[in-house]
Amino acid sequence: MRMKNLNFGCRRSDFLVTSSKDDWFIQCRFYEEGQDKPFTYRRKLNRFKSEKERKAIEKSLLQQMTELLDEKDYNPRTKQFMFQEGQINQYSNIAEALRQTLKNKEFTPEHKMNVELHLGRFLEALTNLDLGYLKIKDIELIHVKQTLESLKLSNYTFNKFKVHLSSLFTDLVDEGYIKVNPCTGIKTKKHIVERKEIFTNEELQQIEKHIKKNYPHFYNFFQIFYLSGCRVPELLGLKKSDINLEKSEFTITLKKGQLYVREKRAIIPNALPFWQDQMENALFDDDYIFSFFYQPGEDIMHRTYVYKFWTKKIMKEIGIDKGIYILKHTFLDKVEEAHYSAQIMAGHRDDRTTSIYTVGREKRRLEAQKQIQIKAF
Structure with a gap:
């Protein structure tokens, strides 16, 4: 039986679909640390009478169960999510963690608007590089640097992006969600400071x-x-x-x-x-x-x-x-x-x-x- 590793030390087996006339259900075995026996996570489709109806529901239900376990850290034994929605943890998606961190920051409105703009562009580029799946615990310097480089920013704007992102990652370090700020090792780029215009x-x-x-x-x-x-x-x-x-x-x-x-x-x-x-x-x-x-x-x-x-x-x-x-x-x-x-x-x-x-x-x-x-x- 093939096993899939989940967050928080949990695992699950592959899903099994049993489609007899009298008993139609989807199930998998859910294993968690501290529990001697696995929990059988099962959803029945018996209330749907026609085979056509059951087939249609089977597909959506399988997708829902997979998403709950693999992405949303749902514990079917306790019927609770292992972390409340909106609460950051080391297994949070990078986009979710950075957005929530920014939401908690006490910036001036003008500064917050600038950081939101830069964060939005950064996360969009992260997704375009197929890195949007990263958990906050897995983010490294190379991911941040590659994403910033892909935006083809001027040196001045690159430095601004780095400063804004670094302030968010610093908070994640302070809370213990990550060990190192991935922006720390990214070198500041040199840029020419233009002489400011003045009135005659x-x-x-x-x-x-x-x-x-x-x-x-x-x-x-x-x-x-x-x-x-x-x-x-x-x-x-x-x-x-x-x-x-x-x-x-x-x-x-x-x-x-x-x-x-x-x-x-x-x-x-x-x-x-x-x-x-x-x-x-x-x-x-x-x-x-x-x-x-x-x-x-x-x-x-x-x-x-x-x-x-x-x-x-x-x-x-x-x-x-x-x-x-x-x-x-x-x-x-x-x-x-x-x-x-x-x-x-x-x-x-x-x-x-x-x-x-x-x-x-x-x-x-x-x-x-x-x-x-x-x-x-």
Whole structure:
């Protein structure tokens, strides 16, 4: 009698179909660790009277019984699945395990969306390479690397995929489902870092005049964004209570992957008039200072409104093919050109730069920001 190995140390015999007139059934012997005798897993078809009907049911029932034992880890003796559906274990399918791990991650919505996109493409490629059958315990570096290579990604995107997948595999290692993160041994690919575009002074003057004349409600946002070095979502998340004009400071929430950090930033002297003007219309502490129509209000505005406004009202109308984040790059370039530290103004949290500050060092950074003099347009 031929035996098939199942998960959790179980085995089963081949299925036997008995098709006598009086007794028609499908069965196999189910063996499990800790049990002296095998369990007979049997399903009868006697209630179906005609042979034609029995033949039709026999095929689907055999398929169902095979799937329950071989793929879903069903124990016919206890009539239970050996692990609950949705619970990860070392025998879980690779796709199921990674998706469930991502579901449990506390990422920011934007970051989670990026990881979901990369994971989806990775799993699709894994299936195309006929590797979709792999259990999480069987996944190795070669499987991940071959799958990533098959996607023919740019070096930069390859590295991004690897980082996102590695964060998921790290959790599986922590839970003991796998021993080694298969992404650890995959080398990071070299890529050329292109020099970021910046606006010329003439372009800045043209944009400033266009906004002031045609879209004055956007003017304060334009100047504050340009002179802050912040990201768009960071400004849109600012409430009146986050801003201290007396100290020339504001507090943003940095959202980077899994990291949420509250960090103080300085209002540089050239930007102060725009902050003061914007704050005059903020009535309550919980008001976002840039709500809809770029005016203070109780509702947070999504960053896509800003991007679309810039594309339609600025780029297309003026004829300048540069996105709004070129303002940030331009400001940081001018900060560096004036011999200030662009890294400190931008507030990057990289281990090689400004990573972890002591309290005294953080205060010195903030005071240094307040001394920056960059001309507003």
